[in-house]
Amino acid sequence: MYLQLSDEELVGLLKVDDHLALENLFNRYYKSLCQLSAVYTKDFEIAEEVVANMFMKLWDTRNDLNLQNVKGYLSVSIRNASINQLQRKKLVVEPIDEVAHQLSNIADELTPLNIITGRESYNRILKLIDTLPTSQREVLLMSHVDNLSKHEIAAILDISVRTVETTLYQSVKKLRLLLKDSYNSAASN
Amino acid sequence: MEEQSYRLITAYFEKTISDEGLTQLREWIEESPANLAQFSETIQILEASKAYTAQPLNQQKSWAGIQQYINQPLKAKNTRILRYKWLAAAAILLAVCTTTLAWYKHMLNAFTSIEYAEVKSVNGRHTKVYLPDSSVVYLSGGSKIKFAKGFDGKTRNVQLNGEAFFDVVHQAKPFIVNSGKISTVVLGTSFNVKAYSSQQKVTVTVNSGKVGVLATVNGKRKLVKYLTPDEQIEINTLNGLYAFGQTDAHAVSGWINNDLSFYNTALKDIAQSIEHHYGVHIDFTDPEQGHVKLTTKFDNVSLKQVMQTLSELSGLAYTQKGNQFFFTNTNQKGGSIMR
Numbered sequence: 001m002y003l004q005l006s007d008e009e010l011v012g013l014l015k016v017d018d019h020l021a022l023e024n025l026f027n028r029y030y031k032s033l034c035q036l037s038a039v040y041t042k043d044f045e046i047a048e049e050v051v052a053n054m055f056m057k058l059w060d061t062r063n064d065l066n067l068q069n070v071k072g073y074l075s076v077s078i079r080n081a082s083i084n085q086l087q088r089k090k091l092v093v094e095p096i097d098e099v100a101h102q103l104s105n106i107a108d109e110l111t112p113l114n115i116i117t118g119r120e121s122y123n124r125i126l127k128l129i130d131t132l133p134t135s136q137r138e139v140l141l142m143s144h145v146d147n148l149s150k151h152e153i154a155a156i157l158d159i160s161v162r163t164v165e166t167t168l169y170q171s172v173k174k175l176r177l178l179l180k181d182s183y184n185s186a187a188s189n
Numbered sequence: 190m191e192e193q194s195y196r197l198i199t200a201y202f203e204k205t206i207s208d209e210g211l212t213q214l215r216e217w218i219e220e221s222p223a224n225l226a227q228f229s230e231t232i233q234i235l236e237a238s239k240a241y242t243a244q245p246l247n248q249q250k251s252w253a254g255i256q257q258y259i260n261q262p263l264k265a266k267n268t269r270i271l272r273y274k275w276l277a278a279a280a281i282l283l284a285v286c287t288t289t290l291a292w293y294k295h296m297l298n299a300f301t302s303i304e305y306a307e308v309k310s311v312n313g314r315h316t317k318v319y320l321p322d323s324s325v326v327y328l329s330g331g332s333k334i335k336f337a338k339g340f341d342g343k344t345r346n347v348q349l350n351g352e353a354f355f356d357v358v359h360q361a362k363p364f365i366v367n368s369g370k371i372s373t374v375v376l377g378t379s380f381n382v383k384a385y386s387s388q389q390k391v392t393v394t395v396n397s398g399k400v401g402v403l404a405t406v407n408g409k410r411k412l413v414k415y416l417t418p419d420e421q422i423e424i425n426t427l428n429g430l431y432a433f434g435q436t437d438a439h440a441v442s443g444w445i446n447n448d449l450s451f452y453n454t455a456l457k458d459i460a461q462s463i464e465h466h467y468g469v470h471i472d473f474t475d476p477e478q479g480h481v482k483l484t485t486k487f488d489n490v491s492l493k494q495v496m497q498t499l500s501e502l503s504g505l506a507y508t509q510k511g512n513q514f515f516f517t518n519t520n521q522k523g524g525s526i527m528r
Contacts, residue, residue: 023252030248035242035245045247048245048248122233122237129237140238165196169192169195172195172234173191
């Protein structure tokens with residue numbers, strides 16, 4: 001019966017201390033919230049921790065909750081908590097020469113053999129994603145979070161759907177450029 | 190165009206593409222090897238970034254932790270302290286969020302940050318616009334131009350909808366006027382472009398220097414023709430047919446001095462020029478009436494004189510209601526039920 005209830009109805013049931021309601025919400029959103037959190041924490045274990053903590057907080061504040069849009073609320077909370085987590089761990093500030101160093105490492109690994117193997121180019125893309133401007137990286141990765149639509153991304157980031165789309169295309173474009181650069185610098189070395 | 194191709198590829202990747210979109214995408218890929226490369230690179234990037242978002246491994250463990258937490262009896266003493274801590278944390282969180290949010294917005298602005306200036310000229314008005322490179326544009330009524338503030342790119346790009354006379358300062362950077370699929374490229378010349386999007390016709394007339402007219406066909410720019418002074422090209426943007434020849438360029442750009450010249454021009458086209466120039470509405474009660482071709486010249490004359498001349502030349506009568514004019518057959522009066 002819980003499966004048929006809306007998110008908002010489930011949150012309503014939390015007020016009468018219904019554990020099953022919390023479990024259903026947890027099962028509904030655990031996966032996508034972890035993915036969302038990992039966009040910021042870059043670490044899936046930390047992401048799972050952040051999400052678990054948020055569900056505990058949700059339980060603690062259940063009597064004060066009056067939510068119109070549970071999914072939006074959870075997503076924004078996770079984003080905030082994840083960014084907060086980063087600040088606490090001081091992981092967020094990566095010195096520029098560190099990034100440059102990483103980039104030169106990427107170039108080092110580019111032997112002709114590596115270039116032709118798909119796995120390697122995957123890994124290179126994964127590394128380059130982390131060198132994208134923050135908002136491009138954020139939108140690109142968020143667009144792959146399960147069941148998160150462009151509209152929902154726009155709402156979480158407080159930008160327009162149009163901006164989400166444009167940023168997504170810009171990120172792909174930028175990645176193509178970065179990829180080309182890394183090929184070229186590999187070829188010239 | 191470029192964004193459209195990314196849109197199609199993304200839709201293809203997410204399997205949300207329509208049949209129509211799929212056909213479009215196929216055609217686009219077949220157009221050039223570069224497009225094919227863009228397609229495969231984009232797919233690879235999307236796949237890799239999808240792999241970046243992994244699946245959670247410890248769902249059971251996480252839930253067990255939560256369950257333990259919610260089952261424990263509340264300790265009254267601790268709750269209060271906890272709640273204050275919570276509040277403090279919430280306050281910090283809020284502060285952090287607000288600043289990060291502001292920062293994100295700032296970042297977002299920073300890289301969509303080619304600032305554009307748009308200048309509009311309403312019907313009945315001319316506007317003189319000075320571009321960042323000190324070129325001068327005379328913007329006719331009912332026209333607008335848009336350009337990047339600063340002209341920082343490799344080219345000096347201007348978007349035009351309507352009619353404008355350009356007096357371009359010579360620079361090594363090409364100056365490009367984009368009007369739909371037709372682009373006019375120059376280094377430093379003066380020329381007139383008439384490209385009201387409502388007319389499906391682009392007319393380029395050269396006063397001085399050399400001008401290249403390009404058309405975008407299937408996403409690629411092709412040269413249509415080079416024009417030299419007193420040459421004019423008319424391109425029908427619906428069917429791609431064009432005609433070019435000699436003309437009096439000075440007369441074409443005469444509108445900047447309120448001199449309107451028409452040589453063997455359809456009355457409906459003249460009417461449209463009059464609408465833009467004088468800021469009025471002109472309708473034909475029978476569309477056929479607009480096809481008659483006239484040759485005439487108005488040098489700084491009043492609207493009333495213009496209408497009288499047109500009426501005499503075409504053998505049509507007209508009725509005026511406010512700033513609305515109706516051409517009718519001689520024994521009729523005109524009006525509209527819409528106003």
